[in-house]
Amino acid sequence: MIKLTINGKEIQVPRGTMVLDACQQAGADIPTLCYDPDLKLAGSCRMCVVEAKGRPNLMAACVSPAENNMVIETESHDVVESRKIILELLLARHKLECHTCERDGSCKLQDYCYRYGVTDSRYAGQGPHFGMEDPNPFIKRDYDKCIMCTRCVRACEEITGAQVINVKDRGHHAKISTVFDGKLADSNCVFCGQCLMVCPVGALTSKVSAGKGRSFQTKGVLTTCTYCGTGCTFELNVKDDNVVGVTSVRDSEFSPVNKGALCVKGRFGWDFIHSPERLTTPLIKENGEFRPASWDEALNLAAEKLKGMKDKYGTDSVAMFSSARVTNEENYLAQKFARVVLGTNNIDHCASLCHSSNVAGMGAAFGSGAMTNTINDMGEDARAIFVIGSNTTENHPIIGYKIKQNVRKNGAKLIVADPHCTDLATMADVNMQFQPGTDVALLNGMMNVIITEGLLDKEFIENRTENFAALKQILEKYTPEYVEPITGVPADDIRRAARIYAESEASAICYSMGQTPYSTGTDNVKSVCNLAMLTGNVGRPGTGVNALLGQNNVQGACDMGCLPIAYQAATDSEIRDKFEKAWGLTLSAQNGLTVTQTINAAHAGQIKGLFVLGENPIVSDPDIQHVDEYLEKLECLIVQDIFLTETAQKADIVLPGLSFAEKEGTFTSTERRVQLVRKAVSGPGEAQDDWWILCELSTRMGYPMFYANAEEIFEEMRLLTPSYAGMSYARLQGSGLHWPCPTEDHPGTPILHKDIFSRGLGLFHAIEFKEPVEL
Amino acid sequence: MAEEMRVLLEYADKINPESADEYVKVGGYVGLEKARQMEINDLIQEVKSSGLRGRGGAGFNAGMKWSFVPKNAEIKYVVCNLDEGEPGTYKDRIICEKNAQALLEGMAICGRAIGSNQGYIYCRGEYPFTVKLLKNAIQSAKELGALGDFNIEVRMGAGAYVCGEETALIESIEGHRGEPRFKPPFPGVAGLWGVPTVVNNVETFACLPSILTKGSAWFAGIGAAKYPGTKIVTLTGDAVNTTFFEVPTDYILRDVIYKLGGGVKGGKKLKAVQVGGTSGSFIPEQNLDTQIDFDSMGAIGAALGSGAVLVLDETRDIVDIVTRISKFFEHESCGKCNPCREGTFRCREIMEKINAGKASQKDIDNLLLLTRVMQKAALCGLGQAAPFPIQSTIKHFAHEYARKIV
Amino acid sequence: MANYKDIIVGCIDKKGGIIEAFHALQNEFNYIPHEALVEAARVFGVSEAQAYGVATFYSYLSVEKRGKYIIRMCESAPCHVAGADELLKALESQLGIKVGETTSDGKFTLELTECVGQCQATPVITVNSEPVFNVTTKILPQVLAAYK
Ligand SMILES: Cc1cc2nc3c(=O)[nH]c(=O)nc-3n(C[C@H](O)[C@H](O)[C@H](O)COP(=O)(O)O)c2cc1C
Ligand code: SF4
């Protein structure tokens, strides 16, 4: 500890503390413009200058380490004079239009001018005026308000890693620009808007929010993003019951995954909430045309149709698709509705296309089919990251940024295997562009090298796994030279990749849709599990097998049981027993049909009715033509959605639900983190909570269901779902919880399979390479 | 004393500066040999006690600077500052043209002292011929084996005065925009590519061979006690002999101008001298009897700086010259920090206004206020020193300003 | 633009040597062509925006096409007092261009510079970095005539 005096007050701080933090600790508020706690220090704006006794010059508090016995004044004559003049210098070239500025009320320049009584500038004169229009739909940069703090440049470099902007020219001519001073849209800009987040003044603002309300007019509602499986959180800015923008929350307590960073979808993609295309009333199709209907009429009709089909063709003649987009509560209720009210286990959602290989593959190898580690593990603890079949920066941008940061800042090694040359591939230590579908061969090749070169983790294999001998035997022939012609990856690259992966202290595997939606998907997953176990890279920080799930709530929808073969299997009498007791009636013991099977069964005339909640199978299914035809064949199609999607257009009855901004609930992200979704605004027209619609239908079909709110559904759900049992809305308030969280005092489980695999011993699978049938 | 005292330039024009062999014939590389025989601590102590202070402007004791370099670091660098951007200065070029091998030897001595085997010379982009000369000199020294395992690479600047500032220079060698870093950490701890780096001026390095051969006591005995040795000064402007001279540091300014410089051209009277280059203060006639050493100059509110001496005769328009100088700073400000980026621009604006006869006393007050803030709050020496010409002329030549304001 | 790639690769063994590469490119082309800047960024592992930031920071580097001979006139104080203003006027009128422009035949580009370190012989101009000393308005035509 060192001791220093700040404004006459003596304080102690640890060595290495910056004067800025020491001042804050002593209760002295230091103005800063270029300083941003999340970015590299610049020390350039000089607003934070303070006076240290015995030094001829003022020092910038943000970049000066505190020293023993320093005596500091934070508002001395010289300090105040300097800050005032610096403000005047900035004002001298600043377009003063606070009355129309988006940042009025949340502008640091304005705040400090107020604080120091700076009304105008004695240095007002000429100054370069750079043009400002950049024709893109998201970001507005007004050079006449720029204070050259370079926070945007640093954010672009350090948070997103896009590095599309820099300072051009020097001195007073300096300006922020892209290469050749071109348009953002022509650059590699991904419009993540991190630059907006860090800009302390009105130089960078959102075009999407322009004119819709300023910070002091809006209320922030913290919620979870509805786009991808990363689970970013942010605040919806609400004015007059309208969402007018999104603000990043940088506090890791409330933004544990993204820490304020967002991608273009999260930051700018909220305008759908108030789209005029939103469904506002129930619709009933008559003579091929939709007409608005009252809730009573639509619900009665839907109940009647469903009941009719059930009675006429049997319970398994109806199927239900739920959605990876809606909340856990709605998914729970949807499967309950299917199993209890429709009386069938024909409940599925799109994840069966992408995630079922994970469930099956990882389930077989580890005993649990979910991402083993956390996103932050890959951004911080992993010393090597092996990305296979994932265009991460594109599909899970925030995870992509984190991997980039880990590579750039901490020097983590990066191996990329992908048929395409992805963005990450361009910065990889080893980039293996392999023939599509030859994953198993490639992985076997790497494992062959690891075994041949003795890089395997013998202790781990011995103590924690089984069936190694079988794997070892089949791997013998997969030498890099054997694998090279199959995969198209040079043998030496396979060797280098294998060594990097096996030799690093902590290696994480990360994969996504590039691996799973093949007939060989399960084999691919089992192979990556083999690789991880072979090198002992499971159960520790920075390791693991990390399947990145596409939509925001794939994990949750599966956890809730929206799968024909659920985590809690209907064929297991003990489990069935538990549910039957809770729900008060007998359940079908037969596995249901998957999405694909449902489609085929409809073709064959076995499925007569379909209830789709928040999915659009016409678009999401691989064979559009096929789906289209079978929808035509159905006797009754009911769609519950927020838009009249392609699928909804085919429906007989359309029920308008609510978007994430209009409801309460929870999402479970790809890393098994359960987070709250909070209501920010009311829904459009007569649109209703999805769970309310299900309850109403259920009641009308003779099984009364009633909940006061989403939380009550969650409370029922957790009694029946062991991995969620210890969670409650109160516990989820801050940064959420990772399942399994079996009891109310359990802290959640960020890392799975720590000392023991879910299935006990990890199981190696001896897998031969087979050509996938799709190719 | 009216003659020069040539130490660095002793063999100027007598040997081929590129040739290590010729240099050795006149006693070159003996100092390095001696340094190699010495214990590291003794070597650093020897340089410390010679009293050699940096010739690049800041006047920091060279041995002291080296002693801050962590001993245990694996990689360290020796960097020679040959950016020489200060208008009116060309002494480092002269040293290279007359005695390049001494610079190389000095760098190798420093390398020995701090445990580095890699040196960089950062030469300003305006001196491509010097770059060529140095490359040949390095080649020659290598062929002779004079540098041992010490390597020297020459890197070129590209027209940025601020790159003379040591941390901007480091940024530039790294291939970045030449924007200064904040200090601490100082380069001695975290410099080039983040490792300990000693940055010294050409002249500082070139002093080292003779300090080692002739001993620290000998060096400490030359010139001013607190800033011993010789200094190369470059005369420009209205002096009769606009050329370079090497003089002991207790030499007085008047003698530089009148004895060596031959006085003011055309027999005119002297109005002012600006010492230390464009960022130096203007010195009025009555202060001419000051010694040129660092501290004596400091005592009259001036700075020795690079040792450039700009002589201005009685007909010169001080306000016009300062206006021009303010444009220099505007042009050379890197733009990183607010006080300098905006300040140099406004200084130039106000100076132009004054020079055009359109300014009032209020403008001068605003100008003084601005320069005070720049001096105190700018990030690097550029913004901190840019005010000196303005402040010193408003102080010593107030009447010239008074004549122009309305 | 056949060999800009070779020129850049020639500097690759210099750590952080993108500025050296820019110099080498300018020696060949008198400026840094856009595609060469992009290539240099790639070779030296920096973003294009960064490479552009570097190229525009230094006043000796140019990303705009320039003439065969780049005349730079020093306007720092020592040259200023030696009559740089007048010389500049003469240069502009004899070349028929303003500062920053290139003659229509592509022969000369006129630029200003700060001190080039030759203040013993002011005013100084440099032509493609070669200094020319004591350039008075009188000898200017002679000086210019030397460049074909
Ligand atoms: C704006 C600015 C320009 C500078 N230019 C030079 C220069 O051209 N040459 C030089 O040796 N030092 C220059 N310096 C000083 C260097 O920062 C540094 O102090 C010096 O190279 C250290 O060497 P020395 O201790 O041997 O003097 C400059 C400093 C500033 C602030
Ligand atoms: S003082 Fe000037 S040159 Fe130095 S960092 Fe600030 S802007 Fe750049």
Ligand code: FES
């Ligand atoms: S906040 Fe410290 S210099 Fe900008």
